Amino acid sequence: MFRIKTFNRIASRGLEAFPAARYELGPDVKRPHALLLRSQKLHGAAIEPELLAVARAGAGVNNIPVADYGRQGVVVFNTPGANANAVKELVAAGLLLSSRNILGGMNYVQTLQGITDPQQLAQKLEQEKKRFAGGEVAGKTLGVVGLGAIGSLVANMALELGMRVAGFDPAISVESAWRLPSRVEKMDSLDALLAASDFISLHVPAIPQTQHLLNAESLQKTRRGARLLNFAREEIVDPRAVIAALDQGQLAAYVSDFPLPELLGREDVLLLPHIGASTVEAEENCAVMAADQLMDFLDNGNIVNSVNFPQTRMRRNGGFRITFTNDNVPRVLGAVLSILADHDINVLDMVNKSRGDLAYNIIDVETTVSSEILAAIARADGVIRVRVV
Ligand SMILES: NC(=O)c1ccc[n+]([C@@H]2O[C@H](COP(=O)([O-])OP(=O)(O)OC[C@H]3O[C@@H](n4cnc5c(N)ncnc54)[C@H](O)[C@@H]3O)[C@@H](O)[C@H]2O)c1
DSSP states (O other): OOOOEEEEEEEEEHTTOOTTTTTEETTTTTTTTEEEEESOOOOTTOOOTTOOOOEEESSTTTTTTTHHHTTTTOEEOOOOTTHHHHHHHHHHHHHHHHSSHHHHHHHHHHHTTTOHHHHHHHHHHHHGGGGGGGOOOOTTTTEEEESSSHHHHHHHHHTTTTOEEEOTTTTTHHHHHHSSOOOOOOOHHHHHHHHHHHHEOOOOOOOOOGGGOOHHHHTSSSSEEEEEESSGGGGHHHHHHHHHHHHSSEEEEEESSOOOGGGGTTEEEEOOOOOTOOOOHHHHHHHHHHHHHHHHHHHHBBBBBBBBSOOOOOOOOSSSEEEEEEEETTTTTHHHHHHHHHEEEEEEEEEEEEETTTTEEEEEESSOOHHHHHHHHHTTTTTTEEEEE
């Protein structure tokens, strides 16, 4: 029986994924084997000796001291991509809101509230509607910067809207590359993408290399009158450069999920209150994904989508399974294998992966492993954590 302590409001579909026969779950669980949380801050909280894993239902992990947990052999999971569809749909809205004067039109209609005669209302609308004319997105080019979980969905969505799509991602993962349709034109540089795009949508992580990726210099490379969408992170765009580009007509509109005081009050800036991932479905996806990853780790020792441990998976080969974490230094694996050999334990299959200072191993063995053998492995130089699963 595993004990899982929950924090915050985790979507019920995620909580229901844990079979009651094998998991004790709840906010008051004592001596937990795992923590399941959303925004709960773990900085400063003691790491209990029984703790094996932390699962964050969401992408960011700045509420968790990831390295400290790693040093204690505690695996931290997140749920990348679980909210990608939610963001993609809002980007679709952003494209349409920036190309048609939907907001201006809606606000205008509301100003006509005092009119009670339908004919008079129709006449007024007919007179004024040309003020709210816009352009279509079909046939225009969308440049997608960053073709990961969200960017690749955005590229597909834009193709379905009849747009041409140009993409730039110098470090695209194999998984994302598989998802990307061949009709997405791969650009060699950001500048080439900016020069080719009527709309530009940003989907890169906020890392030092992407800080103010869109700045005074790069914004001069866009087509005149391009529309820029930022549903990634505030830091990726220099707001002062955007305002200057809007004032010069270099940009026609800026749509962002990250309002800043200097961006308020402009008709050519459309701001949303960071609601890219705020859908019922995204919360459910995150919770279910966190639950599945946690169970696969607790039950099988597999690690998928960890932020401090290497991705390590192995199908069960019958027999019994040992997993252990060690310092990423030579000879630890050899020492563990000799302990097994000294006890006549035959290895059926094994996998050994490393990430930074940590290494993680899954070893399937033919016969059961006694607590004495486990204790001997735990004492081996460099071993941080060992368990039988
Ligand atoms: N608005 C919201 O509420 C919301 C919700 C979820 C995610 N996000 C943000 O969306 C962004 C993308 O998320 P994701 O899940 O798709 O991430 P991801 O890791 O799946 O994809 C990011 C991609 O960007 C690429 N990349 C990195 N540096 C680049 C550069 N300089 N130029 C071009 N490509 C580069 C990477 O190779 C990767 O393929 C992140 O910034 C994330 O924080 C926002």
